[in-house]
Amino acid sequence: MSLSAASTDAPRPKLRSRPLVASFIIFGGLAALLLGLAVSVSVGAADIKLSTVWEAVFNFNPKLTQHQIIQELRLPRALAGALVGVGFAVSGAIMQGMTRNPLADPGLLGINAGAGFVLALCFAFFPGLPFHYLILFSFAGAAIGTGLVYGVSSMSKGGLSPVRLALAGAAVSALLVALSEGIAIYFHISQDLAFWYAGGVAGTKWLQIKIVWPWIVGGIIGALALSRSITVLSLGDEIAAGLGQRTGWVKIAGMLLSLVLAGTSVSAVGAVGFVGLVIPHVARALVGVDYRWIIPCSGILGALLMVTADIGARMINPPFETPIGALIALIGVPFFLYLARKERREL
Template structure:
């Protein structure tokens, strides 16, 4: 069987990977995640012992108020945090790998702002729209936001670059956010949009969990299936094409997965930024450049970050809650500035 043109004389790149470290992250991260979920369910306005959490999950008694709090309020909230952490982290990892852009992130490239703008339109013109339809509109908004960012940055002289992409993303995100606020003020839905602006998992119900988990699971499976191709793309389009990759199809599939994961997450918890920026960098620095390891490690670390941030949001100023987006931004903004400065030095 003949090889595609260019494959025979294209040397296969030697990837720097650390499978042992990745295995430790996965095992230790999953253990820490389960512990974090248990703590998340037990802390709040009413402190509940971990033994009571165990009883409520495996021996539910609807006559006990604490069991009802755990089952109906805290457990779906904790699971939602883990699911959207996975969604944001994997979406960011895919985008960074495909574009070879260390600044790529659903929040920085217009996906979150696009979803938020379309959701504002839905609240204004279609009040009471079922959550399953909101997710579909969230996908559409994510596509609009990312399309504007890539289109504007591609028009610049010299084509796409990490800094141009970040600048276009900041401009488009600011525009869409301003439009969302204008819609909210004109149609008197500011209170409805406050949750989406701040970001958080408070008030999440089992209905939302049932709707978002199949989308997140499909995104995880698709990302793992595409991980080898993303690894080759991260080394350069020419190397990937020389090794037989259909780069356009891979990029289209990767972008679709990013939109699904980020759109689902935004529809559930609002525009929480920087998870998709920080977590993939952390995973890549620990396990190497192979996305077959980066993606699962990003999923575990992203879920853990969101669960821990939700715990912190309830403990900083009880009984009031601090927005999760603000807590994560305290980490994400300095990290973004560091990366932007590093990219500028390397240009």
């Protein structure tokens, strides 16, 4: 099975890719990400020079207060932002490629709300549960939310259209959020859930990084390994099946990878939406339709967006912090409305 076979058949869509642009995004984006991480570590209630950041990372002195702030507070926070940015963006890219749905996103398809509902149950009935167990429960909640969204949307006569899927996602998410808030009020855990729903990387510790990064890295490796199959699947189920691809297995593997990436990210920073919606579209517009390039470029751009949003969250109204989810929603909501209007015109 080769990608070139799909492009030589006249009725089939032609695969367009821009490897030079993709290479520039990957290498230039990595350089920009390193700079963004350095700025993120230096900016805060007490500004720290970049030279001090360099010393704290490569020549740590535990006797210096600024070095302790960098190592224990700001560095894990910056790294968490980059990791979850990659997780949300790659998860969204996989979902959009598999379903051919431009509105697919972990937040819009019930993953965030499902994870939040199960986490609310954990906070209420199992307080003090270790973080690595919370991640597993977050996976389960993400799967429940996604299953409900697909189940509700498939009940309509017209089948699974992008707009119906988005509407079902909004309805199921609203239900799960309402149930979560009811649990929070009854069990007096509103403050914990309010912080989680606002979304943010403040307070992230090294323990969380150590637990999260293997899941994120494993999900990225799996996504890259599946990227060729996702590209073929994005041409349509009939074309993919005609090329000998087992579309059912590819969809199952892709959905599992999406749940792992999004579930891990949600458990770490909360319900940050629209990263998985906006970033894959930007990557696709820049590098073409080949997911061997879309997935790594989405990861880099997603990390950049989260790190930049975290910097902005601290600079808008110092010394107070603006929720990251609110900042990204300022971009994501208009973008979602544009896509929904475009899809409606095409129906």
